[in-house]
Amino acid sequence: MTDAVRVRPLADGDWDAVVELERDAYGGLGLSEGRAALQSRAAVSPDTCFVVDVGARTAGYVLALPYPPRRYPDLAGTEEATAGHPPGNLHLHDIVVAPGLRRRGLARHLLHHLTATARARGDERISLVAVGGTERFWSARGFVAEPGVVPVGEYGGGAVYMSGPVPAARQTPAPTVLSPSAPTLREVS
Known part of the structure; x- marks a missing residue:
């Protein structure tokens, strides 16, 4: 992939691409929600919804919104604009990458963001x-299954509620700074 990859906030002009990506990803599973439901979820928490661009192409998106633990959006409905929940648990509702661009690290970019x-x-x-x-995929990323939270048949067959801790920020080691009087390796040896 030679085009620049950029994660940015979801904008009004992205909805056609997002709806198409969502339909392609979830339509075959009978889980496509449609524009109104997707937009209602983003409206609840616009600061936690993003797209990933590859060059000028919208290559994927993530929709996430605050939700109490062990609860999740109803696929048959829309979110109430006032239904915001306090920080504590962020529910990752959708993460989708265009089929031709999968396995190139784009989902990882979205997840890290x-x-x-x-x-x-x-x-x-x-x-x-x-x-x-996808339970195995998410398990490999630190999410743990919580059986029994999602009723059988809801969110499709075999759907599993999972959660994981927000990892601490990665610490980058401080650069080693030698004082002018500190010996270098050559001087020590």
């Missing part, structure tokens, strides 16, 4: 509902 956002908001956990057999 979302994790940094959750940390900055003061969230302690991120939750999601794994659908379409």
